Amino acid sequence: MNKVAVTRQRKVRRVWMRQLLILLSVIGPGLITANVDNDATGITGYSLAGAQYGYGLLWAIVLVTFSLAVVQEMAARMGVVTGKGLADLIREKFGVRITFWSMLLLLVANAATTVAEFAAAIAMSNVYCWHYA
Numbered sequence: 001m002n003k004v005a006v007t008r009q010r011k012v013r014r015v016w017m018r019q020l021l022i023l024l025s026v027i028g029p030g031l032i033t034a035n036v037d038n039d040a041t042g043i044t045g046y047s048l049a050g051a052q053y054g055y056g057l058l059w060a061i062v063l064v065t066f067s068l069a070v071v072q073e074m075a076a077r078m079g080v081v082t083g084k085g086l087a088d089l090i091r092e093k094f095g096v097r098i099t100f101w102s103m104l105l106l107l108v109a110n111a112a113t114t115v116a117e118f119a120a121a122i123a124m125s126n127v128y129c130w131h132y133a
Contacts, residue, residue: 040120
């Protein structure tokens with residue numbers, strides 16, 4: 001190959017790599033957010049619901065996806081515009097008492113999710129007979 005062809009090929013490759021990096025930087029956080037619930041309890045729940053109901057609840061995916069997009073969009077806009085987190089915004093609007101109870105409920109929900117994660121992991125280890133003596 002001559003030098004002109006090699007130089008042109010390198011330039012095309014650089015442009016292609018730059019476009020790919022821009023694309024990944026734009027959709028990367030969305031891909032991570034979309035996969036955030038693909039964990040042991042989520043997969044177990046999806047499998048059980050699919051086994052029990054089949055395609056009967058497929059319509060709910062549209063509603064759930066739409067509502068999740070709306071909530072995430074609102075939360076992102078509130079955070080960007082005010083520069084404050086959820087607890088600060090609740091405290092400003094409703095006071096300290098409501099903020100305390102909402103954060104306590106959030107803590108309980110997160111603790112329950114963590115317990116469910118470990119329970120699902122233990123249940124899956126029992127399914128695959130990975131018993132530890």
